[in-house]
Amino acid sequence: xxxxxxxxxxxxxxxxxxxxxxxxxxxxxxxxxxxxxxxxxxxxxxxxxxxxxxxxxxxxxxxxxxxxxxxxxxxxxxxxxxxxxxxxxxxxxxxxxxxxxxxxxxxxxxxxxxxxxxxxxxxxxxxxxxxxxxxxxxxxxxxxxxxxxxxxxxxxxxxxxxxxxxxxxxxxxxxxxxxxxxxxxxxxxxxxxxxxxxxxxxxxxxxxxxxxxxxxxxxxxxxxxxxxxxxxxxxxxxxxxxxxxxxxxxxxxxxxxxxxxxxxxxxxxxxxxxxxxxxxxxxxxxxxxxxxxxxxxxxxxxxxxxxxxxxxxxxxxxxxxxxxxxxxxxxxxxxxxxxxxxxxxxxxxxxxxxxxxxxxxxxxxxxxxxxxxxxxxxxxxxxxxxxxxxxx
Numbered sequence: 001x002x003x004x005x006x007x008x009x010x011x012x013x014x015x016x017x018x019x020x021x022x023x024x025x026x027x028x029x030x031x032x033x034x035x036x037x038x039x040x041x042x043x044x045x046x047x048x049x050x051x052x053x054x055x056x057x058x059x060x061x062x063x064x065x066x067x068x069x070x071x072x073x074x075x076x077x078x079x080x081x082x083x084x085x086x087x088x089x090x091x092x093x094x095x096x097x098x099x100x101x102x103x104x105x106x107x108x109x110x111x112x113x114x115x116x117x118x119x120x121x122x123x124x125x126x127x128x129x130x131x132x133x134x135x136x137x138x139x140x141x142x143x144x145x146x147x148x149x150x151x152x153x154x155x156x157x158x159x160x161x162x163x164x165x166x167x168x169x170x171x172x173x174x175x176x177x178x179x180x181x182x183x184x185x186x187x188x189x190x191x192x193x194x195x196x197x198x199x200x201x202x203x204x205x206x207x208x209x210x211x212x213x214x215x216x217x218x219x220x221x222x223x224x225x226x227x228x229x230x231x232x233x234x235x236x237x238x239x240x241x242x243x244x245x246x247x248x249x250x251x252x253x254x255x256x257x258x259x260x261x262x263x264x265x266x267x268x269x270x271x272x273x274x275x276x277x278x279x280x281x282x283x284x285x286x287x288x289x290x291x292x293x294x295x296x297x298x299x300x301x302x303x304x305x306x307x308x309x310x311x312x313x314x315x316x317x318x319x320x321x322x323x324x325x326x327x328x329x330x331x332x333x334x335x336x337x338x339x340x341x342x343x344x345x346x347x348x349x350x351x352x353x354x355x356x357x358x359x360x361x362x363x364x365x366x367x368x369x370x371x372x373x374x375x376x377x378x379x380x381x382x383x384x385x386x387x388x389x390x391x392x
Contacts, residue, residue, distance in 0.1 A: 050251030123382025162359025209256025
């Protein structure tokens with residue numbers, strides 16, 4: 001949970017591209033306008049709300065998905081259809097962010113075609129990396145890679161670093177100093193949580209925590225197409241609300257993944273995979289309620305961690321305000337790029353380097369053609385669709 005809070009600092013200040021780039025995130029735009037601390041605070045408040053709301057509803061959701069209602073069994077049988085609908089939502093929301101088809105503009109169609117092509121291209125890369133024997137391909141490797149293969153799951157690191165990390169860092173090296181963006185309307189203060197936002201947060205959290213291949217960004221797009229990352233930037237309030245909602249869904253999804261771990265024995269995140277190693281012998285098939293004490297202990301630790309993290313972020317905000325130019329500096333971007341690249345190469349060798357080169361090319365291409373990088377989640381959705389189709 002502490003990572004969800006702390007990553008808001010990195011995602012806000014590091015790797016900010018030029019304001020002319022289409023896929024500039026709301027947090028980056030706030031930082032470029034000198035409002036980075038607002039983005040960090042909104043993210044922390046959203047994450048805390050996601051944890052508290054998620055903990056309040058995690059057990060009812062477990063009862064819905066597992067015994068006695070067994071809703072997940074019905075959903076799993078329709079998973080190819082569910083994934084197909086979600087891919088369609090991603091593509092259509094690129095051309096029509098609010099899913100309103102009143103005006104048929106040529107540019108809308110071109111964006112959707114580009115988005116679909118990017119989904120297919122990233123899906124092909126994900127399929128090769130995750131469903132084939134590429135992880136054991138007989139390639140000449142670096143001296144420190146002693147085995148003739150790398151763990152298949154480890155290829156996710158260079159793939160996602162290439163999709164989202166490397167392109168942002170490269171684009172940030174050509175951006176202008178802070179501040180560089182102005183908003184049409186100033187910040188008018190925090191608004192109370194609406195019923196629609198609460199429902200979106202919880203529905204998105206359930207999707208992230210229970211469905212395979214679902215991320216916070218893609219769940220936000222599916223649950224609230226009008227709040228897409230590259231479109232909600234006309235005013236400060238809209239940008240900060242997107243940051244809030246994204247973090248709330250991330251945190252709610254982390255809580256819901258605890259339920260998925262104990263009810264269907266599926267680790268939907270790396271942290272839950274680590275938890276399963278510690279509690280592996282305690283699962284009881286079809287009787288998740290017997291693990292309620294253990295689940296409660298895990299949830300309590302998540303709440304405590306979230307409260308402490310929120311307090312630490314609040315105390316750290318003045319330091320962030322004074323250090324914004326250092327955090328957004330080109331030197332830090334270069335250092336981050338070297339670190340990420342070195343980490344990927346040291347773990348995955350030549351196989352990872354090739355995957356990173358391909359994914360970074362696609363990640364750089366998305367702003368050039370004017371679409372959002374969320375379409376690159378086809379790298380997970382397409383392989384998942386193939387897996388479920390072949391299981392039918």
